[in-house]
Amino acid sequence: MNTTHTERADADPPVMRVSAVQQPEDRVFAALASPVRREVLRLLRVQGPQPVAELAAHFAMARPSFSEHLKVLREAGLASETKVGRQRLYQLEAVPLHEVQEWLGPFEQFWRAKLAGLSALLDSLEDDES
Amino acid sequence: MNTTHTERADADPPVMRVSAVQQPEDRVFAALASPVRREVLRLLRVQGPQPVAELAAHFAMARPSFSEHLKVLREAGLASETKVGRQRLYQLEAVPLHEVQEWLGPFEQFWRAKLAGLSALLDSLEDDES
DNA sequence: GTGACAGGTAGGAGATTTCCTACCTATAGT
DNA sequence: ACTATAGGTAGGAAATCTCCTACCTGTCAC
Structure with missing residues (x-):
């Protein structure tokens, strides 16, 4: 709707x-x-x-x-x-770079999915809140 | 001049x-x-x-x-x-973020050492360039 | 001391970024 | 067709970034 x-x-x-x-x-x-x-x-x-x-x-x-x-x-x-x-x-x-790494962390599953060609997984994650 | x-x-x-x-x-x-x-x-x-x-x-x-x-x-x-x-x-x-992650990769041992308070390890790595 | 060296700060020119208002295009609904 | 909606582009002002030359400070060598 x-x-x-x-x-x-x-x-x-x-x-x-x-x-x-x-x-x-x-x-x-x-x-x-x-x-x-x-x-x-x-x-x-x-x-x-x-x-x-x-x-x-x-x-x-x-x-x-x-x-x-x-x-x-x-x-x-x-x-x-x-x-x-x-x-x-x-x-x-290098410690501040650790914070950058932590910021990137939650995105990891997304590029992992993409790089593995698992667009299906990506889509399921994305449609999860709709 | x-x-x-x-x-x-x-x-x-x-x-x-x-x-x-x-x-x-x-x-x-x-x-x-x-x-x-x-x-x-x-x-x-x-x-x-x-x-x-x-x-x-x-x-x-x-x-x-x-x-x-x-x-x-x-x-x-x-x-x-x-x-x-x-x-x-x-x-x-997210794929380009993977490249950022890879750029950060080699720095990881440095902040790990710092965060663990292992400055000794850090120093040994730094002096390694002979 | 004087001079040379390492590296910083001051101030400014030019490019880039970031925001704005005004306007344009494309689609949806009537 | 006409109007409203979604979102982009155009052009410009102000701030910021990046580089420069000129100059200053602190340290080593003599």
């Missing part, structure tokens, strides 16, 4: 308003949106902690630009720095 | 240049960067396929703005639409 009432829409259900202050989770997802920053995280993972210059060598951009990327990673909690002499060792902080 | 001939930097190792054309993976991560779009994906997951109006009811924004968000999700391959009469049913397409 039709829906119970006409679209009263934003009165009854919880309406999402994008808050001015960024939630921690938002910062993490936003940080991952840049290919440069994802590559930095990968480098920190496979090569371990290293100074800025060593990381920056992989990117064709001016140093201050790269510095900004590091700042975004720091503020998302994805990297930390340790001062060693006049250099700063950057280190991967 | 700011020529940087003292830096071996971008000669030897592969230098990352952010390509003008967005890779498919970039689109997916970029799509996930918005809290609005993540919430849309969640709604499609827990409530199944539904028309635009039903989805839009959860957000305090004008319809065309919401329409743009749907476009981003479509172009990232995260949602598909099916015309049904004069409405369009949007459906979750």
Whole structure:
């Protein structure tokens, strides 16, 4: 049948308003949106902690630009720095990535179904609340 | 004279240049960067396929703005639409999320170590690059 | 001390994102 | 045919992102 009432829409259900202050989770997802920053995280993972210059060598951009990327990673909690002499060792902080993983978790059955060609299972899940 | 001939930097190792054309993976991560779009994906997951109006009811924004968000999700391959009469049913397409999951995979041991308080293990992995 | 080096901040240009209002297309019902 | 509904596109304002050059701070070497 039709829906119970006409679209009263934003009165009854919880309406999402994008808050001015960024939630921690938002910062993490936003940080991952840049290919440069994802590559930095990968480098920190496979090569371990290293100074800025060593990381920056992989990117064709001016140093201050790269510095900004590091700042975004720091503020998302994805990297930390340790001062060693006049250099700063950057280190991967992976815990926030765990939150991303947890966000993805509930979706897993869907792509699993799709990848296994089990569209039937998918459909049954989807039609379940109708 | 700011020529940087003292830096071996971008000669030897592969230098990352952010390509003008967005890779498919970039689109997916970029799509996930918005809290609005993540919430849309969640709604499609827990409530199944539904028309635009039903989805839009959860957000305090004008319809065309919401329409743009749907476009981003479509172009990232995260949602598909099916015309049904004069409405369009949007459906979750979860497969691209699998790629995100796979990107996260190699980081898992790091947050596992951290969450278990096994910093020792973490350090041994990091120093492994010899 | 002076100078070189590592890396950050300041401020701004240009591109992109995000939102808006106005308008268009397609379908359903009368 | 005419009107209402569903939802998209067009174009633009404002905010944000990404990059730059110029400059500043802190540390090592002399």
